[in-house]
Amino acid sequence: MITHKPWRSSYPAGVPHELDYGAYGSLLDLLDESFTKYANQPAYWCMGKHFSYQVIDHASKKLATYLQSLGLKKGARVAIMLPNIPQYPIALYAVLRAGYIVVSINPLYTPRELSAQLSDCGAETILLLEHFGKTLEDAFAIEGQAIALKHVVITSIAEMLGWKGPWLDRFIRTFKRKVVPYVLPNHLQSIQFSQALERGAQLSYQKPAISQSDIALLQYTGGTTGISKGAILTHRNLIANVMQIEAWLKPIQQRKTIEAWHFLCALPMYHIFALTGCGLLGMRLGARILLVPNARDLPNLIGILKEFPEINVFPGVNTLFQALLNNSKFTDLDFSRWALTIGGGMAVQRSVAERWQALTGTVITEGYGLSETSPVASCNTPLAQEFTGSIGLPLPDTEMCIRDEDGRDLVAGQVGEIYIRGPQVMSGYWQQESETSNVLGSDGYFRTGDIGLMDEAGYFKIVDRKKDMILVAGFNVYPNEVEDIVASIPGVVECAVVGVRQTSSGEAVKLFVVREDLNVTESLIMDVCNRELTHYKRPTQIEFRESLPKNNVGKILRRVLRDESNA
Missing domain, CATH: 3.30.300.30 (ANL, C-terminal domain)
Incomplete structure (x- = not known):
């Protein structure tokens, strides 16, 4: 039990140490509030087309109703294998509103990777872009995997965006996937996305009885240090993290007098960083979220930044910041309205941060978290005047400590493993009790596997990944x-x-x-x-x-x- 919490005295003025998460019975209540409050405002933009909160509300409710009509039981897993196109947030909110569990899948997975994840999570339904249909077909041919899929909802670019010509050509080049004929097993029932919406519109939606303790998301870890595992994130975990980040951002909103939020969603929404940091937090704030199908297409990304100089929140990773800085056309952009650049997912290098600040005038506010923490556990204050190299302070209601190999707490300045406890910490790994017991202790602390230290003021710093x-x-x-x-x-x-x-x-x-x-x-x-x-x-x-x-x-x-x- 930590009794000394030096980070509390380092909190920016106005940021509470504790929050009340009881106002929402589940994520459904949080989403419904935003759909009502911001109905006529733009929610998403993608490649030339805007979608209001009302449009996303109605579409996701229709899709949720269709999913309910399939007769899936409470706790059923529904996989989403889509890039950053409007169908992704619609599908995300639909699965939640139907009362099921979201399983995020990287659409660039190989058949082997897809087969392993589908087999592990037991998803009965998948929402899939047609460009990746052949991958699903091949996944069924992998021996030793038991895939429980019964239903496939297939979508195309044209269904929501009406893409054609150069934009569609760019998308195909970006993902190196053309639509090719594919054959799914006979037992699968497939339907087009638009047809599912039409069927849902003819039925009556029933808001499910969901509590904060119910599972909302199986977020599979990146697998960079071993076999990918499904982190179990509950409705409470995600509600808490959204409210924690919202509280953390209040000082910058007051300092910059931000009247409207405009998020650049360049990171894929199937990753927890963008799912929570854009897809859920953005909804909570009534933001307009600009979807980028693939951030590695730098000409397209820079074109979006040029078209929308009002963008004021840019979550990203070190390699993306570095790639932009090395592109001559990026230097010509208007950065005058940028308020916040958030760095996460990997360590931000000082040389990159210093170049970024010199060019854009904004400090990269580095945060820290994992799939297992929904994801944000700590963050630097958005009011920082320079890059510090630290991962900041624990968010409200979050405790962090440094422990040695025997699990004993270390004092400020000593290097050890970072442990985290808070309402955003997962309940465990899906169907992996031994892996869960390895990282979640009886005291509620999660062992991150990251090596770091804490200074006297309560700021934490990553030294490196334990396994690296x-x-x-x-x-x-x-x-x-x-x-x-x-x-x-x-x-x-x-x-x-x-x-x-x-x-x-x-x-x-x-x-x-x-x-x-x-x-x-x-x-x-x-x-x-x-x-x-x-x-x-x-x-x-x-x-x-x-x-x-x-x-x-x-x-x-x-x-x-x-x-x-x-x-």
């Missing part, structure tokens, strides 16, 4: 530290550090570099590392690559690089 730590001759080397140094070298686009087996010292440091300037040589990099890092932290191997493997939000997959290097 490199042990060189008995000394701990944290990849983030080395990567920060290398990323500061002009001409380095991105980099990653992993440990490779070495007989003499246990492990050695290997550096992967993507460069845009061939003058960035191994000799130049080593000169910088020799100057900035003690001997055991310096890379002994450097490999230049055209690109680095990333997950669905752009986080560099060190695991993949480590496995390749140690094969």
